Amino acid sequence: MIQILTSKKRYLPHQKIIHLANLTNSYSPRLYSNNLETPRLKTFKHPSSYASILQSLRDLKPLQQLHSRIIVSGLANNIFLCNRLVNSYACCGALGVAECIFRRIPSKNVVSWTIMVSGFTRNGLYNEGVEVFREMIMNGFLPNEVTATSVLPVFAKLGLVQFGRLIHSFLIRLGFEINVFVGTSLVDMYMKCGLVSVAEQVFDAMPEKNVFSWNAMISGYSDNGLGEEGIVQFKRMQRNGIVADLVTMMSLTASCSRIEWRQLGRMIRSFIIRSGFDNCLLVKTALLEMYVKLKCIEDAYRVFNEEMPVKDVVTWTLMLSGFSDAGFGNKAMDIFDQMIKIDEISLDSVALLGMISSCSKSGAMQQGRRVHAFTIKVGFGDDIFVGSAIIDMYSNCGNLDSAKLYFEGLKERDVVCWNSMIAGLGMNGYSDDAVGLFFLMKRSGIEPNESTYISILCACTHAGMVNPGLLIFNQLIKERNIEPKLQHYSCIVDLLGRAGRLDEAYSIVNNMPLKPDAGVYGALLGACSIHRNIELGLKISQKLFELNPDDAGYYVLLSNMYAVSGDWEGVKKTRVSLRSKGLKKDPGISSIEIDGTIFTFMAGDKNHIQYPEICNFLMNLIAKIECEGYVPDLNSVFQDLTDDAERDVLYHHSEKLAIAFGLLRTKPGTTIRVMKNLRICNDCHNASKFISTSFERKLIIKDGNRFHIFQNGICSCKDYW
DNA sequence: ATAGGGTTAG
Numbered sequence: 001m002i003q004i005l006t007s008k009k010r011y012l013p014h015q016k017i018i019h020l021a022n023l024t025n026s027y028s029p030r031l032y033s034n035n036l037e038t039p040r041l042k043t044f045k046h047p048s049s050y051a052s053i054l055q056s057l058r059d060l061k062p063l064q065q066l067h068s069r070i071i072v073s074g075l076a077n078n079i080f081l082c083n084r085l086v087n088s089y090a091c092c093g094a095l096g097v098a099e100c101i102f103r104r105i106p107s108k109n110v111v112s113w114t115i116m117v118s119g120f121t122r123n124g125l126y127n128e129g130v131e132v133f134r135e136m137i138m139n140g141f142l143p144n145e146v147t148a149t150s151v152l153p154v155f156a157k158l159g160l161v162q163f164g165r166l167i168h169s170f171l172i173r174l175g176f177e178i179n180v181f182v183g184t185s186l187v188d189m190y191m192k193c194g195l196v197s198v199a200e201q202v203f204d205a206m207p208e209k210n211v212f213s214w215n216a217m218i219s220g221y222s223d224n225g226l227g228e229e230g231i232v233q234f235k236r237m238q239r240n241g242i243v244a245d246l247v248t249m250m251s252l253t254a255s256c257s258r259i260e261w262r263q264l265g266r267m268i269r270s271f272i273i274r275s276g277f278d279n280c281l282l283v284k285t286a287l288l289e290m291y292v293k294l295k296c297i298e299d300a301y302r303v304f305n306e307e308m309p310v311k312d313v314v315t316w317t318l319m320l321s322g323f324s325d326a327g328f329g330n331k332a333m334d335i336f337d338q339m340i341k342i343d344e345i346s347l348d349s350v351a352l353l354g355m356i357s358s359c360s361k362s363g364a365m366q367q368g369r370r371v372h373a374f375t376i377k378v379g380f381g382d383d384i385f386v387g388s389a390i391i392d393m394y395s396n397c398g399n400l401d402s403a404k405l406y407f408e409g410l411k412e413r414d415v416v417c418w419n420s421m422i423a424g425l426g427m428n429g430y431s432d433d434a435v436g437l438f439f440l441m442k443r444s445g446i447e448p449n450e451s452t453y454i455s456i457l458c459a460c461t462h463a464g465m466v467n468p469g470l471l472i473f474n475q476l477i478k479e480r481n482i483e484p485k486l487q488h489y490s491c492i493v494d495l496l497g498r499a500g501r502l503d504e505a506y507s508i509v510n511n512m513p514l515k516p517d518a519g520v521y522g523a524l525l526g527a528c529s530i531h532r533n534i535e536l537g538l539k540i541s542q543k544l545f546e547l548n549p550d551d552a553g554y555y556v557l558l559s560n561m562y563a564v565s566g567d568w569e570g571v572k573k574t575r576v577s578l579r580s581k582g583l584k585k586d587p588g589i590s591s592i593e594i595d596g597t598i599f600t601f602m603a604g605d606k607n608h609i610q611y612p613e614i615c616n617f618l619m620n621l622i623a624k625i626e627c628e629g630y631v632p633d634l635n636s637v638f639q640d641l642t643d644d645a646e647r648d649v650l651y652h653h654s655e656k657l658a659i660a661f662g663l664l665r666t667k668p669g670t671t672i673r674v675m676k677n678l679r680i681c682n683d684c685h686n687a688s689k690f691i692s693t694s695f696e697r698k699l700i701i702k703d704g705n706r707f708h709i710f711q712n713g714i715c716s717c718k719d720y721w
Numbered sequence: 722a723t724a725g726g727g728t729t730a731g
Binding site for chain 2: 149150152153180181182183184185187188210211212213214215216217218219220245246247248249250251253254281282283285286288289292312313314315316317318319320321348349350351352353354356357360384385386387388389390391392415416417418419420421422423424449450451452453454455457458487490491519704705
């Protein structure tokens, strides 16, 4: 309590009483009311006495009491007090009351309008804030410096760049742009709108700059992906003798995580220690985030575990998503379980979202179901952000029924919920339904966004629905409010390419208005590989090697293409150039969830505890399906080995290990769900068909972004090689 | 006035 009191700057004697009363209210109502009945407080006749008390009030109840006392004192029409009251109610979040008082002020001044604008904007009601601002202008009031600083950030939030520029020109005419506050707000607004060079112009023209202004620049650069510029600006700031504060530290670590510059990260860390910010929770959390983003998960965990005695919900959430990003789903779940046991940590939707998306990524359906139940228990059952994540989680686990059920039960749905459901239907093979839902969404008055088009085009691709896909793509091009992006072109090239219409796909690549990137060429190369068009494939891989020389995936595709056409010389050449560049093919990883724990397998991963047991089982399994007609496809092996060795590699692919483990550890008849990071190989695909018959199991294998559902020897995926 | 964790798509 002492700390809270001393942290406030100025205290008049009567303010102290009110403040103490607030703090003791919860456990000592008698003291509270006694203090309020102090005769000294009752006899105020001058507005200024109330005004100073109003400024320090942050809770609704004492505010209401003071308000009544103001009415009793006959000061309810004093504009000075009314403005203060509006402000105090807005600070307590009671915007209805605030607006009511505001509306009744007969002769509002600029301060009244400004307080109402910032009352809305500080509570996240941006549209209402802008509306009051507009009303103010219409009523002939000109904004002052404070109005400008309350309303400018809102233009950035709502993306009203043009409006912002208009107000900017107003401010110049009024001579306010030389004000540090106004200048900083303008810099921030332009940075948030992505107009970096305009922000730079404003900043350079500012006659006075303080640490806020510099911070706005540094964090702005970082947000716009220009971390290096941020570091340069920081050095300039130091040369100008401006002392860095905690916001500077946080913006610096953010810049660092974006440019993936580990060496600099270390320097910033020592700078933080030297500047005495090492014990600051916010700065420490920013440092943790830096390690998470730099994918230094051990460093991140060391900071989290050893150097942060005080943690809040953000710290925990960061560690959770750090583990999730690094592919440690079980560890993320451990963190979540620990976090929910701590009373002081109040769980919010962001923490829940992190955990749900972690389950989604690792395909942990049992964990996901548990977290889903938990979200309902803690009152986030109707949250649409959480809802979208849950739909995605169930879809990603191949449990479309649960996803649909959840989607249909939502009271409110935004565009992201619809997108999740459309994507879920698409990747699970219900492309017709996805298209149907897309049109239903438009009929329901929800405007599709960029992601909607990506989801729906992918859905069409999975089912080879070329014509509906083309139709929707043409709609997108005609639509005025969405600019087709490179990703959309990748989708349409993928759609045409996979369907075998390579010429049309190539023609789109050659005629598109944007410069094709690796994603677009990659889609085309994938199509060439499926349809064995080696001539075009060679041409495209040349482009890709120029664009993205370090991606081993393209070499693999090219090599596969040579292999299927029997060009062993080409296969060898590709492998040599891959090796000479020091590149390695991404390891294939498959995982399976058993009783709420995720088990991960890598090809030939002999370190696994149960490896001998699994291998033994797998050998018997292969012998069994060979009797039923399975023939190993040695073309699926990327290495140059003897037949026997190739066979050995093939039999220990990660997906086969995961399937074997699933068969060993689950009851007969249970569906086996396997997640794979890369595309399933032809041989594993074929073997899975045999396994589904031989063991009478349903196998659901997700590779990359699509499902393969094997049942009675048939796979749901029709266009597979 | 500037600042920390999250959802769909690839």
